[in-house]
Amino acid sequence: VVDADRLDRNLERWQAYCDRVDLRSRPHVKTHKCVEIARRQVQLGAAGLTCQKLGEAETMVDAGFDDVLVPYNIVGAAKLERLAQLLERATIAVSVDDASLLPGLDRAASRSGRQLRVLVDCDTGLGRTGVARPDDAGALATEIVRHESLHFGGFVTYPALPAAREFLGAAAAGAERAGLEVDVVSAGGTPAMWSAGELRPVVGEYRVGTYAFHDRATVAAGAATLDEVAMTVAATVVSRPGDRRAVLDAGSKSLTSDLAPSPGHGVILEAPSSTIVRLNEEHAYVELADGESLELGQQVRVVPNHACTVSNLFDEFVVVRDGDVVDRWRVDARGRSR
Amino acid sequence: VVDADRLDRNLERWQAYCDRVDLRSRPHVKTHKCVEIARRQVQLGAAGLTCQKLGEAETMVDAGFDDVLVPYNIVGAAKLERLAQLLERATIAVSVDDASLLPGLDRAASRSGRQLRVLVDCDTGLGRTGVARPDDAGALATEIVRHESLHFGGFVTYPALPAAREFLGAAAAGAERAGLEVDVVSAGGTPAMWSAGELRPVVGEYRVGTYAFHDRATVAAGAATLDEVAMTVAATVVSRPGDRRAVLDAGSKSLTSDLAPSPGHGVILEAPSSTIVRLNEEHAYVELADGESLELGQQVRVVPNHACTVSNLFDEFVVVRDGDVVDRWRVDARGRSR
Numbered sequence: 001v002v003d004a005d006r007l008d009r010n011l012e013r014w015q016a017y018c019d020r021v022d023l024r025s026r027p028h029v030k031t032h033k034c035v036e037i038a039r040r041q042v043q044l045g046a047a048g049l050t051c052q053k054l055g056e057a058e059t060m061v062d063a064g065f066d067d068v069l070v071p072y073n074i075v076g077a078a079k080l081e082r083l084a085q086l087l088e089r090a091t092i093a094v095s096v097d098d099a100s101l102l103p104g105l106d107r108a109a110s111r112s113g114r115q116l117r118v119l120v121d122c123d124t125g126l127g128r129t130g131v132a133r134p135d136d137a138g139a140l141a142t143e144i145v146r147h148e149s150l151h152f153g154g155f156v157t158y159p160a161l162p163a164a165r166e167f168l169g170a171a172a173a174g175a176e177r178a179g180l181e182v183d184v185v186s187a188g189g190t191p192a193m194w195s196a197g198e199l200r201p202v203v204g205e206y207r208v209g210t211y212a213f214h215d216r217a218t219v220a221a222g223a224a225t226l227d228e229v230a231m232t233v234a235a236t237v238v239s240r241p242g243d244r245r246a247v248l249d250a251g252s253k254s255l256t257s258d259l260a261p262s263p264g265h266g267v268i269l270e271a272p273s274s275t276i277v278r279l280n281e282e283h284a285y286v287e288l289a290d291g292e293s294l295e296l297g298q299q300v301r302v303v304p305n306h307a308c309t310v311s312n313l314f315d316e317f318v319v320v321r322d323g324d325v326v327d328r329w330r331v332d333a334r335g336r337s338r
Numbered sequence: 339v340v341d342a343d344r345l346d347r348n349l350e351r352w353q354a355y356c357d358r359v360d361l362r363s364r365p366h367v368k369t370h371k372c373v374e375i376a377r378r379q380v381q382l383g384a385a386g387l388t389c390q391k392l393g394e395a396e397t398m399v400d401a402g403f404d405d406v407l408v409p410y411n412i413v414g415a416a417k418l419e420r421l422a423q424l425l426e427r428a429t430i431a432v433s434v435d436d437a438s439l440l441p442g443l444d445r446a447a448s449r450s451g452r453q454l455r456v457l458v459d460c461d462t463g464l465g466r467t468g469v470a471r472p473d474d475a476g477a478l479a480t481e482i483v484r485h486e487s488l489h490f491g492g493f494v495t496y497p498a499l500p501a502a503r504e505f506l507g508a509a510a511a512g513a514e515r516a517g518l519e520v521d522v523v524s525a526g527g528t529p530a531m532w533s534a535g536e537l538r539p540v541v542g543e544y545r546v547g548t549y550a551f552h553d554r555a556t557v558a559a560g561a562a563t564l565d566e567v568a569m570t571v572a573a574t575v576v577s578r579p580g581d582r583r584a585v586l587d588a589g590s591k592s593l594t595s596d597l598a599p600s601p602g603h604g605v606i607l608e609a610p611s612s613t614i615v616r617l618n619e620e621h622a623y624v625e626l627a628d629g630e631s632l633e634l635g636q637q638v639r640v641v642p643n644h645a646c647t648v649s650n651l652f653d654e655f656v657v658v659r660d661g662d663v664v665d666r667w668r669v670d671a672r673g674r675s676r
Contacts, residue, residue, distance in 0.1 A: 131579075256594065257596045285465075308619055327580065
């Protein structure tokens, strides 16, 4: 269930912040995978979209969006062919963390007859993908420009940990010393979104996804309050097997098993101090807090731990305003994890 | 990716076991949500299907299956209307653990003009739904038969823990003393499937789901070996950010965050001693074991922790025999968690 007014407020508030601190916003569609919401984000002033997989980018380009960043190593013949096809239709940027991937990207771009923007993926502390040192980032940038169909697009990192600013500043300075223009330095992450301005002027673009909906994790991180959460899972109390126990008909196939913040698998708005202690696929086990109760048959709303993985389980959002259902929006890129 | 030969062997071996120990098999479609696989299960001799939600049952009845057990409390006007519509088209059984649900079920059955089979859900140790004592189970059975359009169908439990046999035997004896016929006592669960015969003669029907594919959890439980696993997730090594680190393009949107057995989010068949230590939505973080390596760009197969939640993320299975793709099967009931 998506509360359209809360969604709009979330999108507007973030865009206003970006305008104020002079950051470009490039929202991440992985959270909602929904063309209708992406449209609102761009109408408000987003500089383009971020997609985590080519499948999401294909959905968004099909819908008419023309500027998509896929901050991901695109590896293998099948994906490179899809990238070439996308590039014929839109402005696409990707990231790399390994020079050995550049010849494949160059051939894909060459086939499409377009230049491909390639950003250097920087590991500024997460320990996932990315080059580990600013010098390596600069060196990879100089490798990119040796390929005829590749355009060096700047640097990208996730999330914006405290160390990111120094790392990215050093990488950008190194690239500029080598005579390269740094189009953009892009950081991201909803938990720290409200201090994104402190990354200026090194960082010029910021990517957030969860900010559209918020969830139990971003509320715990202090990025939003519970009454700003725009997406909930509607569930029904299907069993009351004991005085302090209730069971909901939403399990790991509705709420996912994403367990952060722990303990608990979401907040039941009608019993916010109670704990969803365990999930099976189609059951949530609730331990009721003192003073809270749930009736057999009662409908409840659950704020999930992690909105992005929950959206991916559903074919559509039920859209409400002031408690009334006003629309249904397709989760257009649901399941597009290729 | 589904290995059709392994799937067929898994289905055949279980049906042969059931035939030998005189158990009716009622396989659970929640694992595969796939009409093609359900058809194979019934062709081999399954007595009917088990669905965990009405949405799955609707898919299977649409496909022509005519005997479905939904071992779930059906609560609320919307679900009861859907149940009535299903009942017009097929033999449906549901379970209950609370007498207050019976009038709604009775009205739904009456609207359809058919009898609804209702089993008593028994909590034999899991602590989820179900009545907690055999006496309560018998009492609820006598409540069921007071409703004109309801037929007492027996007792159902999950899983078949050691205490289940005694509990179910006492419940059945109580019902029989009250003059009720016990059509079936139904237990289930893949981990203990190969000792299901020991529940005879109290238990007459057994429900397994994961047995079709198996996964890291049922292998850890001793119900299968790794080379009997019939469903894997194909992934690509997209980054090698360090000597002992690799990143796959399969994350929590492909493997789910289901974390049992812990630690690790699946077995990489090409690096079985290595550990998937962490998932983001589209990344798996691999810590490589000594003596194991993965090349950038290499395709790998991952045995997920939990097959049932993984199927639910994909629109289709890619079906292989001897390593060649021979078919694609729709995951027909994907996302039908209502």
